[in-house]
Amino acid sequence: MTAVFPFSAIVGQTEMKQALILAAIDPAIGGVLAFGDRGAGKSTAVRALAALLPPIMAVAHCPYNCAPGACALGCGRADVAVETPTPVVDLPLGATEDRVVGALDLERALTKGEKAFEPGLLARAHRGFLYIDEVNLLEDHLVDLLLDVAASGENVVEREGLSVRHPARFVLVGSGNPEEGELRPQLLDRFGLSVEVSTPRELKERIEVVRRRDAFERDRVAFLSDWAEAEAELRARIVAARGRLGGVEAGDAALEKAARLCIALGADGLRGELTMLRAARALAAFEGDKSVTDAHLREVAPAALRHRLRRDPLDEAGSTVRVARAVDEILAA
Incomplete structure (x- = not known):
């Protein structure tokens, strides 16, 4: 696995980091939209969060990452639970509809004559995060798909003789530069939190950003080792907050x-x-x-x-x- 920049080592961008942490604590918040300057660390923060998140328990060999006892289609070993990283899936701008929602498994259809469903990106993102960079440039038909799934928590595929329904509940994270276009209001409303990301203006902060990034690029193993304790502490705080969440009163x-x-x-x-x-x-x-x-x-x-x-x-x-x-x-x- 390619090493990613530690979440704890990101300089500044307090609002963006806090929003991502809150979404990790309670996915019901509805996701995070980070809009702002290019090169300000939006993608870095999302990918760093992926490495920071604690693992989940899932049914063995289930392509939907279903929790033990709740396998969507009975496709996995329901009697075997495995620990797996929290999924953080990238949705590329040029992705086809079949790749996003899933489609007929052509290999099995041609070699065995069987109609089988090949899960898409929405299936992989279940119980995790779906990340869309340049979300404001996403094609309209994919926006419509995401709106349907976000509203229902399910992905329904009816095509090529297939009829499949599987859970697709994920935290939607989007990033983009507002100068390149606005986000459709319907999708904008689906993001729980929206944060503004700007290039650091303080000299000391800019120097520290460059210093840490340079140290990471020069010796990733040493840099990750230096920040391992801070990452472990933050991960423990997120896990503890998840446990306390149900007991917090809002009068x-x-x-x-x-x-x-x-x-x-x-x-x-x-x-x-x-x-x-x-x-x-x-x-x-x-x-x-x-x-x-x-x-x-x-x-x-x-x-x-x-x-x-x-x-x-x-x-x-x-x-x-x-x-x-x-x-x-x-x-x-």
Whole structure:
């Protein structure tokens, strides 16, 4: 396996790293969209997260990574559970529909005359992460497929005499440069958190980014060894937060403030409140707190709400500034 840059060694980009960690703690948050400058570390962070995540238990030989006792099609050894890395699957922009959703296994059809299903990228991503770089350039027909699967949690394939339905629940992670095009509103709304990524402006921070990347490229084994302890500690915190998540309380006061924020900002639908609640609860679990506080809501509000705002022709401020103003008013210290 090719060595990847350690997640803990990434300099700056605090909001992006936090969003990815929260999505790893609670996949129900709905995924992460990272938009910003080219070369600012978006892909590096996603691939680093893949190496950081703790493994999962899955049915042996199951192409869907199903949990023991819940094999989708009875395709694996249900009596044998194996430890496997959390799947993090790349969806290339040029991928065909067959590669994404799966199709007829031509080899078996030609050699054995059998109709068998060859799972696609959505099957591989089940119980893990599906990563799309330059997501704003994704072809419309693939966007439609992702919307259907994201809504149902299942991939349905009806073609070439095949009728297959299998689970496809994953955390959707997208990255891109807004200068190259906007994301379709329907897909944008499916991302739980949206973070802004920019090139570091501070001299010391830029120097440290280059220093660490150069050290990694020159001697990867030594660099990974230097950061192994920090990676292990962060992995342990994520695992512990997952265990605490169900016990974190979000009282009526927190719910009311989340709703007031969304009303004040004119956010469409109710996904804003739900995402804020889940993200704040995951952050509380990560920090070892027993209940959601205003501080948790304040910290996750920009990522949960900035991409859900309507354009206001009378307000030239960006969405991040508008969220900050509403937070200062409603969550005043």
